[in-house]
Amino acid sequence: MSPxxxxxxxxxxxxxxLLFSIFLLLRxxxxxxxxxxxxLIAACAYVLHAIAYDVAGxxxxxxxxxxxxxxxGLAVALSSALLSVTLGKDLMTGVWGKAELPFFGPLxxxxxxxxxxxxxxxxxxxxxxxxxxxxxx
Amino acid sequence: MRFLTVLPIALxxxxxxxxxxxxxxxxxxxxxxxxxxxxxxxxxVTLLCRVHAKGIQVVQAGSWPAPHGISFVADLFSAIMVxxxxxxGLAVALYSVRSIDNARVSLGYYPLLQVLLMxxxxxxxxxxxxxxxxxxxxxxxxxxxxxxxGGGKAQIExxxxxxxxxxxxxxxxxxxxxxxxxxxxxxxxxxxxxVAESRALEGSLTLPAxxxxxxxxxxxxxxxxxxxxxxxxxxxxxxxxxxxxxxxxKVGVYALVRVFxxxxxxDVGVTHGILLVSAMxxxxxxxxxxxxxxxxxxxxxxxxISQVGYMVLGLALYTPLALAGTxxxxxxxxxxxxxxxxxxxxxxxxxxxxDLKRLGGLSSSHPWLAALFLIPALSLAGLPPLSGFYAKLxxxxxxxQSGEYLAVAVxxxxxxxxxxxxxxxxxxxxxxxxxxxxxxxxxxxxxxxxLPVAALALMTVLIGVCVGPLYALSREAGDxxxxxxxxxxAVLGEGR
Amino acid sequence: MGAWVPVVIGVLYATGxxxxxxxxxxxxxxxxxxxxxxxxxxxxxxGGLRDVVPIIEVGARAPSRPTADxxxxxxxxxxxxxxxxxxxxxxxxxxxxxENIGSDDVDELRAEEP
Numbered sequence: 001m002s003p004x005x006x007x008x009x010x011x012x013x014x015x016x017x018l019l020f021s022i023f024l025l026l027r028x029x030x031x032x033x034x035x036x037x038x039x040l041i042a043a044c045a046y047v048l049h050a051i052a053y054d055v056a057g058x059x060x061x062x063x064x065x066x067x068x069x070x071x072x073g074l075a076v077a078l079s080s081a082l083l084s085v086t087l088g089k090d091l092m093t094g095v096w097g098k099a100e101l102p103f104f105g106p107l108x109x110x111x112x113x114x115x116x117x118x119x120x121x122x123x124x125x126x127x128x129x130x131x132x133x134x135x136x137x
Numbered sequence: 138m139r140f141l142t143v144l145p146i147a148l149x150x151x152x153x154x155x156x157x158x159x160x161x162x163x164x165x166x167x168x169x170x171x172x173x174x175x176x177x178x179x180x181x182v183t184l185l186c187r188v189h190a191k192g193i194q195v196v197q198a199g200s201w202p203a204p205h206g207i208s209f210v211a212d213l214f215s216a217i218m219v220x221x222x223x224x225x226g227l228a229v230a231l232y233s234v235r236s237i238d239n240a241r242v243s244l245g246y247y248p249l250l251q252v253l254l255m256x257x258x259x260x261x262x263x264x265x266x267x268x269x270x271x272x273x274x275x276x277x278x279x280x281x282x283x284x285x286x287g288g289g290k291a292q293i294e295x296x297x298x299x300x301x302x303x304x305x306x307x308x309x310x311x312x313x314x315x316x317x318x319x320x321x322x323x324x325x326x327x328x329x330x331x332v333a334e335s336r337a338l339e340g341s342l343t344l345p346a347x348x349x350x351x352x353x354x355x356x357x358x359x360x361x362x363x364x365x366x367x368x369x370x371x372x373x374x375x376x377x378x379x380x381x382x383x384x385x386x387k388v389g390v391y392a393l394v395r396v397f398x399x400x401x402x403x404d405v406g407v408t409h410g411i412l413l414v415s416a417m418x419x420x421x422x423x424x425x426x427x428x429x430x431x432x433x434x435x436x437x438x439x440x441x442i443s444q445v446g447y448m449v450l451g452l453a454l455y456t457p458l459a460l461a462g463t464x465x466x467x468x469x470x471x472x473x474x475x476x477x478x479x480x481x482x483x484x485x486x487x488x489x490x491x492d493l494k495r496l497g498g499l500s501s502s503h504p505w506l507a508a509l510f511l512i513p514a515l516s517l518a519g520l521p522p523l524s525g526f527y528a529k530l531x532x533x534x535x536x537x538q539s540g541e542y543l544a545v546a547v548x549x550x551x552x553x554x555x556x557x558x559x560x561x562x563x564x565x566x567x568x569x570x571x572x573x574x575x576x577x578x579x580x581x582x583x584x585x586x587x588l589p590v591a592a593l594a595l596m597t598v599l600i601g602v603c604v605g606p607l608y609a610l611s612r613e614a615g616d617x618x619x620x621x622x623x624x625x626x627a628v629l630g631e632g633r
Numbered sequence: 634m635g636a637w638v639p640v641v642i643g644v645l646y647a648t649g650x651x652x653x654x655x656x657x658x659x660x661x662x663x664x665x666x667x668x669x670x671x672x673x674x675x676x677x678x679x680g681g682l683r684d685v686v687p688i689i690e691v692g693a694r695a696p697s698r699p700t701a702d703x704x705x706x707x708x709x710x711x712x713x714x715x716x717x718x719x720x721x722x723x724x725x726x727x728x729x730x731x732e733n734i735g736s737d738d739v740d741e742l743r744a745e746e747p
Binding site: 267 | 661673675676678680711730733
């Protein structure tokens, strides 16, 4: 049986889900959202793909080993926590910088944001590792 | 260099990340893990020296002032525990080089090992009760996976018992935190200690105290909550078993000591009275289980329980000398117990089995192994001049000082029974002639396995021969644990 | 809304413990789920029950009315995330043991017992 509806839906939904996950990630600092839920939704995009097609297809679509995602995420989170130490402050102290972008106006970037990106990658990588391993059996 | 206080947490995490990226290269992972463990140990020793020289070290994460943020606090007790974590981490990393097969490595053994070390260090260094719960979960989840990794039927079964009991313990831990937070409105340990002084809370803190005792009691494996331990600790490979036996129950003991010296000290008659009874029963039942055992690893597992009884005894007596005894005992026990489990692995290598019935004649075929077994075994039983003798002596002196003669008598008898069960292993595995149904032996006792065992044995002897420095350090740590005011001032600042 | 919360916590704990005393591993895990839900609700209560969400209005530096305690909610979030991970692991373990012993009865877990 070929789940045609699910496959079509998955193909259409995957880019939307990924975009939405990044929206949630970026919005998360001041409003509901954040790295954790963003990472879960990003993982869902590929979980849906694995259910509609197969695990190998999902791995191809992901094109990067989920364990690498986890490792990268941990490294990003750790370095965001350590950045303040190199500036002589206590661990995990927020460091903020402002930038003036040509079209979007002022942009504030800080280590809490980077930490959230790390969380996003860790959650996405871990959920996908567990799911793809379990389905792969 | 205040960063030094949290470096023992950040470093294993960095090592875990490196190992995660090297996951296709088993050899590189082994080297990275050993190097990371060496660094971790040296950082821990530096931290201990610093705490010893300059007093309690505090870091406020995110620069949020206490009690609003999460504090990381290193006092002497914490720093000693982190050093012990470093020692065991290094010993296990070295022992794993040859004893952990590539299949387990490719499933992520090394990253998990480092995450476990991170969780243990975090639990020792945090100054926030909820944050302690989070570190407990970090170390628990990695220990769950390590325990069941690549295992067969027996290992999975052991893992299920371990996981379920620990999850119940965690649920009680969080419930206790919730009740405590509802009563006091704070989570910072130093702030809790300050708030607990107030008269308004008199009596009501006994409920969370008992909940914490239950939660940590499961993790520390004290009576009547120890049944999971002998059911699970003998199943994983010796390197993992040594790590668990050395460190994990001691995290529970650490948490008990921390909470029952810093926060719940206003109803000592009830809380520490329960702990005293529990400690005595734990000692006796643990050693009886060991005396009845027929399997090397099960005997050693039951010994952990009876030894935890000694540590809790020191806490229950609640005098500076008794707490010094607890600190000394934990230090001695972690080294010796991890050592014994690693020797157990060597016995299995040399004799082909863990079952005493099928072992024999090892003293003539492997005389050096006999020596390596005898040192930690006699130390555990408390024979002079090894480390265990002084650990027990300190606790007994504290017991006599407090007039708890029953506890002293129990401790003495238990020491004797410990010696008996050790002699049993000696008699059966080493002196008895090789039995007819002896198991086939797989050669492979290599220098990677012997080196950490020998190093740990040497440490036991060294502690025994020059007992002065560690004893002085334990006395200082004991005095510091009794001085709640100093801890509060170090974290919250003057004027609180 | 305060009165029914302790009752719900009690029911969750009671059913949780009841399920954990069953011999089936899957029921045991469900019991753990209920136990952690009860605990989360307990944290929620410990922060004080108020109908006002802890959100500070734009431009203000502090909430204008007494609100619910955000720290308790942060703790619940952490606890939920942790129990999510742990329960996923417990389910995998139960599945493995089912594969190994062909049943989810805890009485079958006796290979290593004396």
